[in-house]
Amino acid sequence: MKQIKWVLLVYAILSAFCMMGIGVAIGERSIIGGISCIVLLVLVMGFGFKTKKKMRENGQL
Known part of the structure; x- marks a missing residue:
């Protein structure tokens, strides 16, 4: 079973909120x-x- 990389999940959620913010700003x-x-x-x-690159270089991914 794979471990969840919480830091990367937070970055993904923040990116999604920024994309939604663009839509709201257009509206x-x-x-x-x-x-x-x-x-x-x-x-x-x-x-x-x-961050993902650093984690990959350190063998955490």
């Missing part, structure tokens, strides 16, 4: 909200991929 016609959600999405996904 509200908020340019600032949309841009901020896109920036947050890029940052969160970047940290997630960086």
Whole structure:
């Protein structure tokens, strides 16, 4: 049975919330909200991929 990698799960959930935030910002016609959600999405996904790479290099995946 595989172990759940909680850190990666948190990054995935935060990324999903950022994607939903983009949709809400479009619905509200908020340019600032949309841009901020896109920036947050890029940052969160970047940290997630960086963490996954480190875990793979350390043999934790």
